[in-house]
Amino acid sequence: MDVHIPRDLEEKVRVDTVAREKEYAQELQREGRWLHLWRIVGQYSNISIFDVESADELHELLWGLPLFPYMDITIMPLTRHGSAIT
Amino acid sequence: MDVHIPRDLEEKVRVDTVAREKEYAQELQREGRWLHLWRIVGQYSNISIFDVESADELHELLWGLPLFPYMDITIMPLTRHGSAIT
């Protein structure tokens, strides 16, 4: 997920949206659906691993991100690797 | 990591290299240095998360992969995300 908040977004709106994004991300992490969340060094971007039941669930989850309108999201479906020990 | 094993690689060499790769990957996972390993659906590729002390350590680790000569590797340094709960 690459985040591009427009420079002309009202300060109050920006601060509020970022705060709601954080709350939303942490709630989903606590629910175990947002498994991992890392910052990419030097970029306003993250790498996230989701654990969802279906593509529909993932879409609703992403569509609900407060920063969604300002994000470019690339999705790669993952599965267990034959050499993984867990 | 995208894997491209040449079609003309001797069968015995291929089988042996893939086996050594698996052993190597599992040893590093047990050591806690290869944190996560996922297969990308529909591709002979994986997404891996490493936990290393330095770029030097990561290089030695990757250079030692039995399949290294047949891999295209892209690296993204990651750091803790401000919204991560762990």
Add this chain to the structure above:
Amino acid sequence: MDVHIPRDLEEKVRVDTVAREKEYAQELQREGRWLHLWRIVGQYSNISIFDVESADELHELLWGLPLFPYMDITIMPLTRHGSAIT
């Protein structure tokens, strides 16, 4: 799915693999898991829609394609569109 069968593949192997691919594709269509299959005009490529329970199921399905070693596959998770009537 773009198919690139190597020119030096033995004729007998090529014919057999393509036949098994067709059989496999038709079996999956009959099961309702391979929902749609279209040829892209002027290319040895297809656009396919799968209806699967999970990323794991999709991976096994694709990994099992007889032509898998000669394919480049790009996957886009889809979900219901709000304007769809079905």
Add this chain to the structure above:
Amino acid sequence: MDVHIPRDLEEKVRVDTVAREKEYAQELQREGRWLHLWRIVGQYSNISIFDVESADELHELLWGLPLFPYMDITIMPLTRHGSAIT
């Protein structure tokens, strides 16, 4: 079709255009010309399959989309696949 509605589009215009888009899409689906319509997960984009008589008909159909001025459209002509069972 990727949709990029400009942020400074008047709210009333945006809502009205999106509503007309939905109506237009559903009418074409009922006519059997817009065969399939899927949302791409995590993107304001869709994958659509059209069943039209000619390139001219497809052009008029697309040019008439209320959201057309805000869309990037990529077209791939499709034909029946030899392994399709329908």
Add this chain to the structure above:
Amino acid sequence: MDVHIPRDLEEKVRVDTVAREKEYAQELQREGRWLHLWRIVGQYSNISIFDVESADELHELLWGLPLFPYMDITIMPLTRHGSAIT
């Protein structure tokens, strides 16, 4: 259409295929289905305009090209332009 004839193709096969390609192209031009055919300067490539009834017809036509196995083909559906005088 970009043509990439493999260097190791038998000379006799190459000459024969190129001759059949020319014959095929000229027959289709006489039938009025291959409307225009230009060489791109400095490249073993051409720009062609086809006049066909359907995507199916275009696919059969292209699939039948003797050089088809050695071609990369990109297709752009065209329609009448509002400023065209014919």
Add this chain to the structure above:
Amino acid sequence: MDVHIPRDLEEKVRVDTVAREKEYAQELQREGRWLHLWRIVGQYSNISIFDVESADELHELLWGLPLFPYMDITIMPLTRHGSAIT
């Protein structure tokens, strides 16, 4: 030629420029210098074939397009194809 008319262009200017573009295109077609003009389906773009004496003439012709400031133009020099029948 891809056309990108800015959304904030004054309506009167837009209408006038598009009208002058049409007039200009038709005059050049009548002169036989703008040989073919097709609309690309689903895009505000065209494919054009010009018959000019020199690169200088082509440049003046294109530079004179009323919509030139809003266009991305890609040029491919063409020549007669050995298999063309005209």
Add this chain to the structure above:
Amino acid sequence: MDVHIPRDLEEKVRVDTVAREKEYAQELQREGRWLHLWRIVGQYSNISIFDVESADELHELLWGLPLFPYMDITIMPLTRHGSAIT
């Protein structure tokens, strides 16, 4: 690091940010953490070599750049080369 300062940034803000950027860059160079800094000829871009303990340190360092919001940064982890004499 490619720098894209928006044209509508207030002059005073621009001058102040560029000055703070210079001060910040020179302080880090004196500390030995910003090892090399070169301008790419003909571009508002630079190539920099950092000597840091960890990805976390690099992220904080970059995130702190006064021009960070206007930069596109690409990172390549480096290690000692076997043929290097130092």
Add this chain to the structure above:
Amino acid sequence: MDVHIPRDLEEKVRVDTVAREKEYAQELQREGRWLHLWRIVGQYSNISIFDVESADELHELLWGLPLFPYMDITIMPLTRHGSAIT
């Protein structure tokens, strides 16, 4: 060098900058440092050959272009070709 003058640049500033650019380019041509200057057909771009003592000199020369802030510049270092007769 691709030139992208912003549409909202004040007319007087635009005219003045373009005039100074021309003067600057011609002075450098007279000095023999700007060896060749060609317009790319159908684009607000040029191909230029410079004859300079060093990368530093080239950078100063380019940085001094009145249109520099509106240019994308790509540089390819050239040297004598073994088959050149001059």
Add this chain to the structure above:
Amino acid sequence: MDVHIPRDLEEKVRVDTVAREKEYAQELQREGRWLHLWRIVGQYSNISIFDVESADELHELLWGLPLFPYMDITIMPLTRHGSAIT
């Protein structure tokens, strides 16, 4: 023009082809049709400027290059620049 001579080309053929290429290039330079020829630093590539009457002439000239089968050629039509002093 990027040159990619295949590694398995017979040594005698390679040497002969390169020699004929040089002769051909020098003859065209003497005729004034191959105006400039520069080597790109660090690449088996060149930048060339041709002065020809037509696209047809350029095509014949390039098609006749002894190394043509091993070249990727990109062509940009050029014209006089308004700021050029010659």
Add this chain to the structure above:
Amino acid sequence: MDVHIPRDLEEKVRVDTVAREKEYAQELQREGRWLHLWRIVGQYSNISIFDVESADELHELLWGLPLFPYMDITIMPLTRHGSAIT
């Protein structure tokens, strides 16, 4: 510099070429013309900084690399950065 040594290169030739490359690289480093040499982590590639008098010198230096035939080299001319302290 990305290195792609062909798999079918004779072992003796490969070992000898790599050894000569190392010797060549170290000699140039001792002369002060090859200023820096870093390995990119996880890739058979390096980032190098050269200090040369001219493009001609750089070309001869690179052309002389024993591994040159197996390298893809990208060059970026650098100059002193205004914020550099050395």
